[in-house]
Amino acid sequence: MLRLTSPKMALDGKIAVVTGAAVGIGEAIARTLLQNSATVVLLDVNDAAGKAVVEDVTKQYGEDKALFLRCNVESEEQIKAAFQKTVDTFGGIDILCNNAGILNESEWEKTVSVNLLGVVRGTYVALQHMNKLTGGRGGVVVNTASMAGLGPLVSCPVYTATKHGVVGFTRAMAAASAVSGYGVRCNAICPHFVQTDLITNIKSKLGQFSHLDDATNQMMENTGLLTVSEVAESVLELVMDETKNGDVLMILKQGKQYITFPSMQ
Ligand SMILES: NC(=O)C1=CN([C@@H]2O[C@H](COP(=O)(O)OP(=O)(O)OC[C@H]3O[C@@H](n4cnc5c(N)ncnc54)[C@H](O)[C@@H]3O)[C@@H](O)[C@H]2O)C=CC1
Numbered sequence: 001m002l003r004l005t006s007p008k009m010a011l012d013g014k015i016a017v018v019t020g021a022a023v024g025i026g027e028a029i030a031r032t033l034l035q036n037s038a039t040v041v042l043l044d045v046n047d048a049a050g051k052a053v054v055e056d057v058t059k060q061y062g063e064d065k066a067l068f069l070r071c072n073v074e075s076e077e078q079i080k081a082a083f084q085k086t087v088d089t090f091g092g093i094d095i096l097c098n099n100a101g102i103l104n105e106s107e108w109e110k111t112v113s114v115n116l117l118g119v120v121r122g123t124y125v126a127l128q129h130m131n132k133l134t135g136g137r138g139g140v141v142v143n144t145a146s147m148a149g150l151g152p153l154v155s156c157p158v159y160t161a162t163k164h165g166v167v168g169f170t171r172a173m174a175a176a177s178a179v180s181g182y183g184v185r186c187n188a189i190c191p192h193f194v195q196t197d198l199i200t201n202i203k204s205k206l207g208q209f210s211h212l213d214d215a216t217n218q219m220m221e222n223t224g225l226l227t228v229s230e231v232a233e234s235v236l237e238l239v240m241d242e243t244k245n246g247d248v249l250m251i252l253k254q255g256k257q258y259i260t261f262p263s264m265q
């Protein structure tokens, strides 16, 4: 078959924004999108790490392929400014990965603000730029939920609630977009445990439920840990497959599976 472009050119010309991109899963998502020729804007509150990633990938992919912007997803003002800077610099937004997230059952309102409201804020502001009905060129949003978005983790009820919210918001947003003709697909990933900073010292992040860490730690030991690259490859699948809208991809060490939900009809 004559290939017009190499597989690694698939996202050439596409502009991606990734939140929580300085380390962990977000960094891997950014790097994977760059490997596939996207231009990537990395948003995070960790300036040093974010700038270090951009310095590194610039050596590999050239100038003007990656940009770090400090952005706290708790602030609509900062999200608006970062997305406007993205559009002003690169001409638009085609891909948004709402990935930023924390685990903190003590500061549970912050957890809600980052994990759930941050996803809503990012999606709604991005739609102002991506929505075909308002001058955008369409695109795709991939939200990082969790296996805790599909079933409860006894040790972190609020974290669980935020991730269930991300799944529900994603599915409803996908349907709203399809019915309205926005041209923006919305999908979610639900990874099991992944080897990142987030899972270090979990007990210290469980607040009043710290006495329940055994069950969670045991599950982590039983299932093993995903790598950030395994997760990023699943994000790429949802970005590239234009048939995916409202899809929820469960990612386990033993493989990945699209979730089917009870029909409401
Ligand atoms: N590590 C795991 O086992 C799993 C993680 N997840 C989710 O994956 C996403 C990424 O988590 P990890 O890479 O594991 O964590 P991480 O802690 O390694 O990285 C999270 C990144 O988000 C940034 N961040 C935190 N709050 C922010 C804010 N208000 N605004 C902007 N950036 C912010 C941090 O500075 C950091 O760079 C999160 O949504 C998390 O809930 C989902 C399933 C499993």
Ligand SMILES: CC/C=C\CC(=O)/C=C/C=C\C=C\C=C\[C@@H](O)[C@@H](O)C/C=C\CCC(=O)O
Pocket: 103, 145, 146, 147, 148, 150, 151, 152, 153, 154, 155, 156, 159, 191, 192, 193, 194, 198, 199, 202, 215, 216, 217, 219
């Ligand atoms: C504590 C959160 C740590 C890391 C972030 C994260 O999102 C990790 C999620 C990994 C797995 C979640 C699995 C959820 C499974 C549920 O569907 C139930 O099947 C769990 C039942 C028992 C597990 C024991 C417990 O609740 O801790």
